[in-house]
Amino acid sequence: MKLSVDGISVRFGAVLALSGIDLDFPPGEVAVLAGPNGAGKSTLMAVVLGLVEPDTGRLLVDGEDLVAAGARAHRRFRERIGYLPEAVAFAENLSGLEVMRFFARARGVGKARVHEVLEKVGLKEAARRAVRGYSRGMRQRLGLGIAILHEPELLILDEPTGGLDQQGLSTLWAVLDEWRSAGRRVLLSTHDLALIERRADRVHVISAGRLKASGTPDDLRRLAGLTIRVRVAMDDMKHAETLAGSLSQDLAVPVDLGEDEIGLSIPSSSVFAVIRAMDSAGVAGVRVEEPGLDAVYERLLEAP
């Protein structure tokens, strides 16, 4: 399956929710939509799901534009999608098993798979309890189970970590890894930088409906102009001066000379070259400090 959005714009009254978004979703990738609340992440997901009709733009699935093709084509596409909405909710007076069985019937999935998924998301014991007694994390796990029930080609997860405990997070990591290794796609939105750092193959930063940046976390660091800081503790500062001079020349990066250390601001691609240079100079005590993704986002969101 080939999936991309092309020039998608959505306006709700005076609010421009999405403005000319172009994105590709290659197979085997976990794509993360990042950005502040109200940025347009959920709206973009809703467009992919066919829940919101864009004003302009195309949603291309295997070359077919589903926006132009209409509701029937979109309905067919939804056979291939699993969805976990933000703040997922269910019929409170039904049990987790009954809710799961409804979605299984709707998806044409057998009972064996229902029990397999309930076990996978850690709800086997609580399956016969009414949903009204579930914690937020349990509801989230039930939602995740429903999303993966029919092993969809595209998994859309809106803020999936909300309310998840450690067990739930482990399940989520396992699902993301499984989908990636099976060559399927995951599109998720999150504010959870740890999730992005650990599992995102590609991050799309959206703010006020506009795509600010796209790329791997390292690409974003580069785009944000934030470099990796390497600190080298030195015993002999005379030797430090010589080393600083040669590093500055070889790597073409500024080198600061401190009281008992030298510091370099380098792009992530140069980290191994610097460590090799240190090693051949017989220098130990090298410390690499990556700028946090919070700083990267702050910088990217500030950019015009």
Added chain:
Amino acid sequence: MTSRVARALVIHELLERVRDRWVMVITGLFVLLASGIGMYGRAAEESAAAVAAPSLVTLAAFLVPLVALVLGHDAIVGERERHTLGLLMSLPVGRGEVLLAKFLGRAMALAIAIVLGMGSAALLVEAGQRAVLLSLIGPTMLLGGAFLSIGMLVSTVAKRHATAASLAVSVWFLLVFFYDLGLLGLLVATDGAVSQDVIAGLVQINPAGLYRTGLLVQLSGATALEEMGLAVALPSTAVKAALWSAWLAGPLVIGGLLLGRRRAVTA
């Protein structure tokens, strides 16, 4: 309905409604009141058809539309407010099908309530009189279905659950409570200038009026309306069938079209 999702949704809706405490309470109330009427019919010297059936029709004409409207009014707007609509609409199903499936599931729950209420009254009268009371079940289901359909339309039009609830209660007051009073007022105000045929027509286009007049004639004979001062002919079976079909399908179709035209279904 051929869609796998829609079929699953019918079962899901039925299961959810029969577990609903409010539906249980109102069904219990209907059973209680209907049983009371059944016991009264049994105790009366006249036949059940003459005593219990008209009372049961009056009870159903007030209670069933209210139950149906309450069942229907939150079908879409309630799901939207509970944040369950997005997950439902992410299934491979059309919006119109969702509305129809919800209608059918809720109609089944309503049918259970009607059968329990009417059935309990029928069980309490003499065995020979039961058929008369059981014959009320079908028309009562039509009445419930018509108001359920109106409730479903309300649920697609309203943006908030509270608005839908207010609209549903207003529809009940308007069509069940004030409609006949309004017609009476019209007769008085115009001093008979409005013909009886027009008044009869206006009675018949209201599903509550169609239900009451139809059953009144069925139970008490063709002269029942004349005894009430309405010297008019009832609509033919074909016209009645058309009116019931319009009330059952009309609001639902309009609701489906409105839902289908909405750009953001979950907003």
